[in-house]
Amino acid sequence: MLSFLAQQLSSAEDAPCDSTTSGDSAYVYMGGHTVQIPEDTTRIRVDKSVHLDGRVKYGHIFSLELPPSTIRMDVNMTRGTSCLGPSKIIQAIQTAVADSSKKANDVFKHEDMKSLRNVAFPSQLSDKDLPTFDTSSDLGRVLPSRRNSDYLYRMLCNGYSLRNRFDGLPLHRICYYHSYDTAEVAIRGLMNELEQSSSRQRGQDCLGMTPLHILACSTNHHLDMYQMLLSRHPEYLITKDAWGDMPLMYVLWGRAPRGIVCLLTQSMQTYYPDVQVDWAKMCETLCAATAPIACIEYLIETSSAFPNSELQLLNWDHMVRTLCTKAKASEEHVQSFISLYQNFFPDNDSDLERLSVEVATVVKFGFKPFWLKIGISNRLVSLEKKEWREQLESLIRTCPTGSSVKNLQKRVDLMESILRKLAYYETKEKMWELELALWKAKIEESNPSCESTNYRSQSQITCGADIVIPNVMSYLIPLWVISGKSREN
Numbered sequence: 001m002l003s004f005l006a007q008q009l010s011s012a013e014d015a016p017c018d019s020t021t022s023g024d025s026a027y028v029y030m031g032g033h034t035v036q037i038p039e040d041t042t043r044i045r046v047d048k049s050v051h052l053d054g055r056v057k058y059g060h061i062f063s064l065e066l067p068p069s070t071i072r073m074d075v076n077m078t079r080g081t082s083c084l085g086p087s088k089i090i091q092a093i094q095t096a097v098a099d100s101s102k103k104a105n106d107v108f109k110h111e112d113m114k115s116l117r118n119v120a121f122p123s124q125l126s127d128k129d130l131p132t133f134d135t136s137s138d139l140g141r142v143l144p145s146r147r148n149s150d151y152l153y154r155m156l157c158n159g160y161s162l163r164n165r166f167d168g169l170p171l172h173r174i175c176y177y178h179s180y181d182t183a184e185v186a187i188r189g190l191m192n193e194l195e196q197s198s199s200r201q202r203g204q205d206c207l208g209m210t211p212l213h214i215l216a217c218s219t220n221h222h223l224d225m226y227q228m229l230l231s232r233h234p235e236y237l238i239t240k241d242a243w244g245d246m247p248l249m250y251v252l253w254g255r256a257p258r259g260i261v262c263l264l265t266q267s268m269q270t271y272y273p274d275v276q277v278d279w280a281k282m283c284e285t286l287c288a289a290t291a292p293i294a295c296i297e298y299l300i301e302t303s304s305a306f307p308n309s310e311l312q313l314l315n316w317d318h319m320v321r322t323l324c325t326k327a328k329a330s331e332e333h334v335q336s337f338i339s340l341y342q343n344f345f346p347d348n349d350s351d352l353e354r355l356s357v358e359v360a361t362v363v364k365f366g367f368k369p370f371w372l373k374i375g376i377s378n379r380l381v382s383l384e385k386k387e388w389r390e391q392l393e394s395l396i397r398t399c400p401t402g403s404s405v406k407n408l409q410k411r412v413d414l415m416e417s418i419l420r421k422l423a424y425y426e427t428k429e430k431m432w433e434l435e436l437a438l439w440k441a442k443i444e445e446s447n448p449s450c451e452s453t454n455y456r457s458q459s460q461i462t463c464g465a466d467i468v469i470p471n472v473m474s475y476l477i478p479l480w481v482i483s484g485k486s487r488e489n
Contacts, residue, residue, distance in 0.1 A: 031047065052074065063250075121159065171197060172209070178190070324368070
C-alpha cells in the first residue's frame with residue numbers, strides 16, 4: 001500500500017516536503033514579550049523551558065504545541081480561597097479585583113485564541129495552573145467542566161481533559177510531540193508504535209481528533225509519518241473531530257506543503273471515492289477564525305481536485321457576513337476575501353450592496369462603519385469627481401456604531417442617504433456623457449473642417465442637450481431615488 005501511495009504522490013507538481021518543512025504559517029516561539037509574530041501565523045510550537053508570556057500577540061492560531069515538560073504560562077491570575085479565614089478572603093477578593101485588569105494578559109483569554117483547537121498541557125501542570133477556556137471559544141464549546149478547588153470560589157475549569165489528553169493514546173502522543181524530535185527519531189517512534197499497537201486502541205481523543213488530525217495540525221510535516229498512518233488506518237481520512245472536521249481541513253488551514261495535501265486528497269479519492277467534503281462548512285470555519293486569505297485560496301484550489309465540489313455555488317454573501325459580524329475582520333481582510341472569490345468565480349451571484357443594507361439594518365453590536373462600504377466600493381472608485389467620492393466616504397466614517405435602537409435607525413437612514421447620493425452622482429456622470437455625445441454629433445454633422453472656438457461653443461448650445469437630457473433623465477435615475485422611498489420598496 002505504501003508503494004501505491006508513493007506512486008500517487010510522485011505525480012504531484014511539488015516535490016515531497018523534507019524533515020524541516022513547517023509549511024507557510026508555522027512559528028517557533030523562543031520566549032520574550034517583545035517578539036513580533038507574523039500576522040499570517042496559524043500554528044505555534046513553544047520551545048522547551050520557555051515562559052509563555054501573556055503579553056504577546058500570538059495571532060489567530062488553531063494549533064499550539066507545548067513541550068511535554070513543565071512550562072510556565074500566564075494564566076489564571078487569581079487563586080483559591082477555600083482554606084482562608086475571613087480577613088484573608090477579603091484580601092484575596094481585593095487581589096482578584098486588582099488582577100482583573102490583567103485578564104488581557106491571560107494567554108488563553110486573548111481574542112486571538114478563540115479558534116484554538118489543538119493543544120495539550122504537560123501532565124505535571126498543577127490544578128491551580130490549569131487554564132480555562134471561555135465558552136465563546138472553540139475549545140470552550142466542546143470541553144467538559146468541573147469545579148477546581150484551587151480557583152477562586154472553586155469556579156469551573158475545563159482544562160482537565162487537555163492535561164490527560166493522551167492517556168492511553170500513544171499514537172496521539174507521538175504525533176503531537178514529534179516536532180520536538182528529529183525526523184529520524186519521530187518516524188522510528190511512530191513505526192515502532194504502529195507495529196505494537198492494538199487494533200482495538202481508541203482512535204479519537206477527548207477532542208475527537210485522530211493521530212492524523214494531530215499530524216495535520218503540526219508545525220512540522222514528515223511525509224513518511226503520513227504514509228505509515230494511512231497504510232494502517234485509512235479510516236482516519238474521513239473521521240470527524242468534535243467540530244465536525246476531517247484532517248484535510250487542518251492541512252489547508254495550516255497551509256501544509258502541497259505534497260502533504262496531495263497525499264490526503266488522492267488517498268481520500270482512492271479509499272473513499274464517494275465521500276462528500278463539506279467545502280461550505282470548511283470555508284465558513286476559516287472565515288469565522290479570520291484565517292489568512294492564503295488558506296482560503298488553498299481551499300479553493302484543492303477543491304478543484306474533487307468532482308462535484310460546486311464551490312462556485314457557495315453563498316459568498318454569507319461568508320462575507322461571517323467575516324464582518326462574527327470574526328470582526330479588518331476592512332483590508334474583508335476586501336481581500338471579496339477580491340479572491342470574485343477572481344475565482346466571476347459569475348457568482350452575490351449581492352454585496354444588499355448585504356450592506358441588511359447588516360446596517362440588523363446588526364446592533366460591534367458595528368464597523370466600513371461595512372456600509374462593502375457593497376458600493378467599486379461604484380465609489382468609478383466616480384470620476386474626487387469631491388463626490390470624498391463626500392460619500394466622509395458620510396460612511398460618521399456612521400454611528402452604538403447598539404441602541406436610535407443608532408440602529410441612524411445607520412439605516414444613513415445607508416439609504418448614501419445610496420441615493422451615489423445613484424444621483426452616477427446619473428449626473430451619465431448626463432455629462434450624453435451631453436458630450438450630442439455635442440460631438442452636432443459638430444460632425446456640420447462642417448468637420450471648421451474647428452474655430454466660436455463654432456465649437458455654438459455647437460454646444462445648439463446640440464439639443466437642453467431638450468434631450470430632461471426627457472431621458474427620468475429613465476436613468478432609479479425610481480426609488482426619485483420617489484424618496486426605501487431601496488427595498
